[in-house]
Amino acid sequence: MAVYVYSITAKGHPLDFDDVEGVGDPPAVLRKVVAGSLCAVVSDAPDGLRPKRRDVTAHQAVQEHLMADGTVLPLRFGLTAPDDDAVREALEKDAAKYTERLEQLESCSEYNLKASQEEETLLREILLESDTARELNDRIRGGDTSPELPMRLGELVAEEVQARHEALASGVIEALRPFARDVSVSEPTGDDFVNVSFLVAEDQEELFLTTELSVANQMGDSYGFRLNGPLPPYSFV
Incomplete structure (x- = not known):
């Protein structure tokens, strides 16, 4: 058998x-x-x-x-x-x-972290901080019917979202990396900007959890952090 x-x-x-x-x-x-x-x-x-x-x-x-x-x-x-x-x-x-x-x-366990940002908040930040995006949006809202405007705005927003998400993911990972023995990054899906697993030793667990909570609180209510663990360390086999 x-x-x-x-x-x-x-x-x-x-x-x-x-x-x-x-x-x-x-x-x-x-x-x-x-x-x-x-x-x-x-x-x-x-x-x-x-x-x-x-x-x-x-x-x-x-x-x-x-x-x-x-x-x-x-x-x-x-x-x-x-x-x-x-x-x-x-x-x-x-x-x-x-x-x-x-x-x-x-003496290690796996912790998997996924995080997302509210789409409305992200778009508002882009329009506030990008002069080009704000100009294109104002023209569209002001009645300019040029067909290329929505396409240009959409492409610009997509580029900004990707750049901001990559920067956010990098910042979150680097903040937690010192408390992990190893890190395994996966492609995020849906609205998430990060999907990462940390191999955390037992003697670093409290510091890791405290830091993750601190990072989530500092980033604010428009971000959703979802930490799952301790788990069997499948990502590090």
Whole structure:
């Protein structure tokens, strides 16, 4: 039977599987596959596994349960292997890489930060601070029907939005970077101007959270900060 792989830990991890269940219906029983100084947490893989809420939640719960007792290298949902021997072979083949990564993730959690700015506030700032944008807008509102005016204004606003968002994202990241062991930047979506994950060590967590709150307060009510964590450090595997 195929094997579902949840995470990799050091052999010395307590690996307490009490009160936690694997994916599938009925839930699969967790077990370990040991190779040298490493251990993979696995279960039998259910047939036709799909990213249903119940199974994604179960996968996440396994990571969080294991993180409470030690360092975990969390693997993405849906990773399977043909059998236990294949898992053991993979651990042996990349033992040095996995061991190094576990050392880098020791006592760390991931925090993901997304932030946006109210569109109306942003557009008002652009019109107040850009003479060209303000002139074009005044001409349009004053009745100038030249067809190129809306296009020019739209292009200018788009350029200003991008430049301002990049500057905002850079400022937020640099303010929090000193309290993170590593940073992983992703492409923001929707109205967000930043989507970034921080690998935060336990002894830096309070400073990181305090600084994030301070940055959010300084930027004001027109900004929406959404911090999610602590999380298994998927972005840093």
